[in-house]
Amino acid sequence: MENHNLTHEFPELEEKINDFRLNDEGFKKMYVNYEEVNALIQHYEEGEQNHTTDDHLTDLRKKRVSLKDNLYSYLKE
Template identity: 70%
Template sequence: MENHTLTHEFPEYEVKIRNLKAADESFKKLYVNYEEVNALIAHYEDGGENHTTDEHLTDLRRKRVHLKDDIYAFLNQH
């Protein structure tokens, strides 16, 4: 399974991500939402006992991509 944590996706922003998580509520909400979706995808991909449909997993992956795009835009604006 691939690593999709934000610090892996954006290693050049690792310090900025950490600082924004602590200081900016809007960013923190984006971060938490992304991490929750990412963890859910990882759970399903790892073959956890809770199964889902391919359609649901695809929707979760799309949501992760959109959140990642929003986070990248936020990081570049602040």
């Protein structure tokens, strides 16, 4: 399974990610939301029994991409 942690996705921005996580409430909220969605996807993908539908998992993946795009835009401002 692929690693989708934000610092893995954007290693060149790791220092900025860590700084914003600690000092920027707007970024922190988006970051926590991203990590929660990512953890939920990992839980469903790793589980021997999948307790969700394919449509729900697809929706979660779309949400993760959207959050990642928003976070990247925020970091690049």
